[in-house]
Amino acid sequence: MSDVDLTTTVAGLTLxxxxxTAAGCAGTGKELDQFFDVSELGAVVTRTVTLDPVAGAPMxxxxxxxxxxxxxVGLQGPGLQGFLATELPWLAQRRARAVVSIAGATxxxxxxxxxxxxxxxxxxxxxxNLAIANGxxxxxxxxxxxxxxxxxxxxxxxxxxxxxxxxxxxxxxxxDIVDVARAVTKAGADALVMxxxxxxxxxxxxxxxxxxxxxxxxxSGPALHPLAVRCVWDVHEALPEVPVIGVxxxxxxxxxxxxxxxxASAVQVGTAVFADPTTPMRxxxxxxxxxxxxxxxxxADVVGRAHHQEGDRP
Amino acid sequence: xxxxxxxxxxxxVGAHHHLTLVAPGxxxxxxxxxxxxxxxxxxxxxxLLRRTFSIYRARPTGAYGGxxxxxxxxxxxxxxxxARAAAGTAVDVVGPLGRxxxxxxxxxxxxxxGSGHGSAPLFGLAERLRERGCGVHMVLGATTGAExxxxxxxxxxxxxxxxxxxxxxxxxxxRPTDVLPELLSRTATDVVYASGPTPMLHAAALAAEAHxxxxxxxxxxxxxxxTGICLTCVLPVVGEDGVTRMVRACTEGPVFxxxxxxxxxxxxxxxxxxxxxxxxxxx
Ligand SMILES: Cc1cc2nc3c(=O)[nH]c(=O)nc-3n(C[C@H](O)[C@H](O)[C@H](O)COP(=O)(O)O)c2cc1C
Ligand code: FES
Numbered sequence: 001m002s003d004v005d006l007t008t009t010v011a012g013l014t015l016x017x018x019x020x021t022a023a024g025c026a027g028t029g030k031e032l033d034q035f036f037d038v039s040e041l042g043a044v045v046t047r048t049v050t051l052d053p054v055a056g057a058p059m060x061x062x063x064x065x066x067x068x069x070x071x072x073v074g075l076q077g078p079g080l081q082g083f084l085a086t087e088l089p090w091l092a093q094r095r096a097r098a099v100v101s102i103a104g105a106t107x108x109x110x111x112x113x114x115x116x117x118x119x120x121x122x123x124x125x126x127x128x129n130l131a132i133a134n135g136x137x138x139x140x141x142x143x144x145x146x147x148x149x150x151x152x153x154x155x156x157x158x159x160x161x162x163x164x165x166x167x168x169x170x171x172x173x174x175x176d177i178v179d180v181a182r183a184v185t186k187a188g189a190d191a192l193v194m195x196x197x198x199x200x201x202x203x204x205x206x207x208x209x210x211x212x213x214x215x216x217x218x219x220s221g222p223a224l225h226p227l228a229v230r231c232v233w234d235v236h237e238a239l240p241e242v243p244v245i246g247v248x249x250x251x252x253x254x255x256x257x258x259x260x261x262x263x264a265s266a267v268q269v270g271t272a273v274f275a276d277p278t279t280p281m282r283x284x285x286x287x288x289x290x291x292x293x294x295x296x297x298x299x300a301d302v303v304g305r306a307h308h309q310e311g312d313r314p
Numbered sequence: 315x316x317x318x319x320x321x322x323x324x325x326x327v328g329a330h331h332h333l334t335l336v337a338p339g340x341x342x343x344x345x346x347x348x349x350x351x352x353x354x355x356x357x358x359x360x361x362l363l364r365r366t367f368s369i370y371r372a373r374p375t376g377a378y379g380g381x382x383x384x385x386x387x388x389x390x391x392x393x394x395x396x397a398r399a400a401a402g403t404a405v406d407v408v409g410p411l412g413r414x415x416x417x418x419x420x421x422x423x424x425x426x427x428g429s430g431h432g433s434a435p436l437f438g439l440a441e442r443l444r445e446r447g448c449g450v451h452m453v454l455g456a457t458t459g460a461e462x463x464x465x466x467x468x469x470x471x472x473x474x475x476x477x478x479x480x481x482x483x484x485x486x487x488x489r490p491t492d493v494l495p496e497l498l499s500r501t502a503t504d505v506v507y508a509s510g511p512t513p514m515l516h517a518a519a520l521a522a523e524a525h526x527x528x529x530x531x532x533x534x535x536x537x538x539x540x541t542g543i544c545l546t547c548v549l550p551v552v553g554e555d556g557v558t559r560m561v562r563a564c565t566e567g568p569v570f571x572x573x574x575x576x577x578x579x580x581x582x583x584x585x586x587x588x589x590x591x592x593x594x595x596x597x
Contacts, residue, residue: 027543053589062546
């Protein structure tokens with residue numbers, strides 16, 4: 001079983017295994033390091049870093065929903081300066097592969113973040129969170145319009161040094177995710193991360209008012225998994241040459257394998273880490289087992305495998 | 315740490331349930347004020363998130379290996395499942411978590427005030443304080459007699475015990491914090507330790523301040539992860555530098571200095587908090 005090869009490549013990066021944490025779901029990395037060695041993961045994706053410190057959304061920020069949760073944290077974080085002073089150096093010193101998630105309110109902010117993060121030591125890749133209200137476009141999400149999303153990727157790709165891949169994180173709350181995928185890869189995204197939490201809402205049975213302080217929030221967890229599989233499938237079908245990182249409801253090794261079979265070269269684990277902090281490393285072990293029992297020697301061989309008829313392997 | 319635990323027993327205590335879990339390794343690391351996050355619902359459950367419980371007692375050794383005990387009322391399907399769990403049921407345990415009560419270095423006078431099942435963590439605390447030579451006084455309150463927890467045990471744990479119920483069925487009629495001002499001066503209390511719902515903690519912190527005592531309050535915040543990664547459990551707390559930050563109840567807390575918490579602002583993000591939306595700003 002130990003001879004299953006979990007090595008994967010995404011946008012020119014070679015990772016020892018395809019399992020990463022998801023943005024905003026691993027704290028600073030330190031919290032999880034008490035449970036397992038974070039440098040053993042394929043990569044650690046940071047919380048989304050903003051230019052200025054953000055206090056975040058009012059409470060309640062979370063409510064449990066069937067097979068998932070709704071949350072609205074509002075990108076609480078220390079801002080770029082605080083992040084670069086403490087969080088990034090810690091990840092670098094731990095030798096974790098750090099994928100830094102960034103978000104700006106305007107194109108200018110994305111550009112500044114890209115420049116300053118891209119030129120900091122210890123950055124493995126930059127992930128662009130597009131599920132952000134665009135201050136220049138009546139507050140609509142950058143992720144919801146292919147044109148706006150592409151403009152962000154153009155700016156970020158221009159300002160991040162060449163050797164560092166730029167990943168575009170997409171939302172499923174769009175007319176056609178393939179259109180957005182096509183637009184951002186044309187604009188320079190080296191890989192796609194799919195999907196972000198989808199907008200949802202719950203109403204409190206006692207107060208009969210919206211449960212979350214922010215009214216709406218992101219639905220995440222296993223409830224989201226089939227949607228993530230479908231999005232990865234659609235994009236891999238249309239753009240087979242574009243590397244994809246699958247995210248949404250991964251809790252077991254088979255959940256990870258499913259995204260890989262649909263076309264993902266790597267996966268991220270989010271909400272399941274809240275339920276059990278050891279989930280990411282358990283998914284690594286579990287994935288190895290899922291491959292071994294199917295006599296698959298290399299995970300890289302089955303990326304997109306579900307798209308091929310039996311026997312006609314690429 | 316995370317361990318595969320097992321239910322040893324669940325007993326009814328008035329309106330509450332007293333759960334004893336076999337969870338080797340957790341008890342050794344336990345300090346009063348710490349909590350555990352328990353997986354509820356079993357393997358087929360669609361309830362993903364853990365429930366967090368303040369630790370009542372923890373015994374490192376014994377006939378069953380290390381055990382951890384918690385006390386809770388049934389408030390949702392998760393606690394209902396735990397309350398009905400048969401002996402032997404597997405329960406995943408993460409803990410002990412959180413920053414515990416700070417203990418005084420000197421043998422000072424301490425008043426411990428708890429409300430409902432919130433009284434549970436005060437007994438382990440009382441033991442540690444007595445070991446240090448502190449004088450321990452206790453006030454236990456509840457809405458009704460059935461919701462009181464530990465009134466008998468308190469007689470062994472503390473020099474002075476005052477019991478209050480809001481319906482007057484047991485002890486003094488009123489809230490536990492109603493009797494605090496008088497008790498704090500009578501016992502010359504130096505430190506107040508409190509555990510219970512927010513309004514009670516707020517009142518305890520104010521009573522301590524008025525009397526010139528320190529206060530250590532353990533907040534009850536809903537938590538999605540308990541381990542500091544989700545940021546859903548935050549509350550506004552004033553730091554050493556005078557700046558208000560949204561800090562995590564599970565990691566920076568659950569125990570905070572009572573004079574540091576902005577009690578009236580819990581639930582919101584105060585305008586002057588670090589990183590709060592600038593008036594007229596983009597975020
Ligand atoms: C509490 C919470 C915070 C999140 N924060 C971020 C974030 O800062 N940036 C981001 O791009 N996605 C964020 N996400 C979305 C996740 O990274 C992920 O895309 C989504 O939750 C689906 O994956 P999951 O089902 O494994 O959680 C957050 C999700 C949750 C539940
Ligand atoms: S409960 Fe997740 S950070 Fe506190």
